[in-house]
Amino acid sequence: MRELGRRTVWICGVASFLFGGTMAVAQDRPGVEAKTDQAHVVVYRTGLHRDPKMIKPSVYCDGKEVALMYSGLYFTVALSPGKHTITSSNEKSAVSLDAKPGATSYVRIAAVNGMFLRNTFGVEQVDAGTALKELARLKPADPSHVMAPEIVSISAISGK
Numbered sequence: 020m021r022e023l024g025r026r027t028v029w030i031c032g033v034a035s036f037l038f039g040g041t042m043a044v045a046q047d048r049p050g051v052e053a054k055t056d057q058a059h060v061v062v063y064r065t066g067l068h069r070d071p072k073m074i075k076p077s078v079y080c081d082g083k084e085v086a087l088m089y090s091g092l093y094f095t096v097a098l099s100p101g102k103h104t105i106t107s108s109n110e111k112s113a114v115s116l117d118a119k120p121g122a123t124s125y126v127r128i129a130a131v132n133g134m135f136l137r138n139t140f141g142v143e144q145v146d147a148g149t150a151l152k153e154l155a156r157l158k159p160a161d162p163s164h165v166m167a168p169e170i171v172s173i174s175a176i177s178g179k
Contacts, residue, residue: 055120056099056100056120056121057097057099057100057118057121058097058099058100058116058120058122059095059097059122060095060105060118060123061094061095061123061124061125061126061150061154061176062086062088062093062095062096062126062128063092063125063126063128064089064091064093064127064157065090065127065153066090075087075088078106078142079105080098080103080104080170081103081104084166084167085165085166085171086160086171087160087164087166088107088140088160089164091156091157091158092157092158092159092160092161093158093160093176094160095171095172095176096170097172098116098170100120102115102117103116104116105126105142106142107128108140112131112140113142114126114142123147124144125145125154126143126144127150127153128142129143154176159173159175160173
């Protein structure tokens with residue numbers, strides 16, 4: 020049965036790659052399922068430039084803390100269709116999304132200014148091509164980083 024699941028994920032990943040789309044795979048835990056009536060937002064942090072790895076800003080979706088964002092990691096947020104806002108430690112920097120069912124968006128968290136422990140982290144929406152290149156070097160977040168397990172997935176992303 021597991022082999023069938025792996026083959027299905029592989030086939031979906033190949034089809035997604037061939038047809039230019041991407042798909043976020045839901046995590047193996049109750050509450051987070053891959054549903055076509057939801058949108059997915061992949062949130063990641065590359066750790067490039069002068070981005071200290073030990074700092075872990077919170078990520079918020081519609082004002083609710085969903086996860087801590089460590090350098091070099093990513094996670095996926097499952098959202099209902101409609102308008103949503105993703106922010107981090109800098110409330111002035113936000114990404115507003117109009118989530119469409121079955122769509123995947125990409126949001127990068129990056130240090131924007133400050134020195135060491137006084138860094139401010141901004142958010143920016145990134146196109147799929149750029150995001151997938153950057154995500155290829157990153158790993159899924161740890162379960163201990165997740166504050167909203169009902170909507171956050173830390174599973175690997177197919178097509179990555």
